[in-house]
Amino acid sequence: MHGTVSAASGRQTDVIADHHHHDDDHHHPSPDAHRAAVDAALAALRDAGGRVTEGRRAIVTAVLAGEDHHVTADELAAALRADHPTLAVSTIYRTLEALEELDIVARVDLGQGRAVYHPIDHAHHHLVCTTCGAVEEVPDEAMAPLADDLRSRVGFALARQQLTLTGTCRRCGSDPLR
Numbered sequence: 001m002h003g004t005v006s007a008a009s010g011r012q013t014d015v016i017a018d019h020h021h022h023d024d025d026h027h028h029p030s031p032d033a034h035r036a037a038v039d040a041a042l043a044a045l046r047d048a049g050g051r052v053t054e055g056r057r058a059i060v061t062a063v064l065a066g067e068d069h070h071v072t073a074d075e076l077a078a079a080l081r082a083d084h085p086t087l088a089v090s091t092i093y094r095t096l097e098a099l100e101e102l103d104i105v106a107r108v109d110l111g112q113g114r115a116v117y118h119p120i121d122h123a124h125h126h127l128v129c130t131t132c133g134a135v136e137e138v139p140d141e142a143m144a145p146l147a148d149d150l151r152s153r154v155g156f157a158l159a160r161q162q163l164t165l166t167g168t169c170r171r172c173g174s175d176p177l178r
Contacts, residue, residue: 034065037119044102045095055080055087059095063105063117070108070116070135108162110135125162129169136169 041060042052073092096117099105105117110128123140147158
């Protein structure tokens, strides 16, 4: 487990990423794989009519090759500010929106106005504690029984990319002071 503090909310966000522990080491792609992913995303942006500027390259690199798999636009702005002081937050939002339209990143609403972006390199879902704001990743396979049940009962096909469920985490549910 590792924790990050959301710049937007200032709250601790715990992300448990059991699905990242695969034998193929999907969690730590090689620098060549990162470079290839960044180049492919920039080519897709260009093919869609977008310009590939130094700022856009920095944004795409930070999102696709960065260590944090869930970032807000404000967190990206803060991380990029030192090397790119003229990079506007509006450019970050526009680039993230373009990457989302191209199915390169997903925007995940975590409730209470919090939204994060992450690469669509693996399907997973999120459990968000409404008490403390903790976020836990859940592998796509964990939701397969729910998806199957919804499909058979009501003919509803669950979107694979993102599902956010809210409730109370184990820590808050067992804390007698809460």
